[in-house]
Amino acid sequence: MPHSWMLWLDVNISPVIAKWMIDELALNAHSAYTLQLYDKTDFEIYQMAKPSGDVIIISKDVDFSELITRLGAPPKLININIGNCDNRYLWSRIKPQIQDLIRRLSCADIDIVDFQLVLNRLSPWPAFSFWRPTPGPNTFQSSSARDK
Template sequence: MKPEWEIWLDANISPAIAKWMDAYVELPVKSSYKLNFNQLGDQEIFQIAKDYGHIILISKDADFSDLTSRLGAPPKLIKIGIGNCDNQKLWDFIRKRLLNSIDLLTNTDTAIIELN
């Protein structure tokens, strides 16, 4: 049986957004703080996610795009291209595109979706 997908949010995205997202989607959503990843480097987080398998990382950090392009999926990635803003504005930006992005990542070979 295939493991369920999980969404992991990078440290550059507030745990408050993880909470809102968890209530919005039908997948487990975990912030880097909940995962105790806030002190780890991007490559370490990427490798843990790769070993785990069915992970969608959400980050504003270009390093994850580079790692995914170079090392391949999993994990899959939603790259957020909006600049600094408050949590509500960021959540509104992500929410508009989130369900379609998750569907595409979990049901196709697409490895990276950029939300600009």
């Protein structure tokens, strides 16, 4: 990956996921706790990430999606849609996909990736949606990865 993105994991994702991203994939990942963001609002985190221009927030919280849709990127977002699950299961689903998701977000016209994880362990394939800016202020269109 030519661009070196910083991955900021939201408080709703365990710091162990950031550790595994570093240890197993050599990604530049940081948990909300190591960044001391655990007591900040989503808007404050957005404001802190915006000036650097190279932050991808990974969250299970829809508020970041709404902020980036309304106020624009950077930062970019991987929005994980999954119910409660243990860290090992979450990592087993994210690990095979994370580098491709980062690569897709490296495209200038993609700001948000919705990563839909189905807790049905019989279905090994997650679903994706990619959000691209469209003409007009603060409007976006979605396209499913299955359509690509």
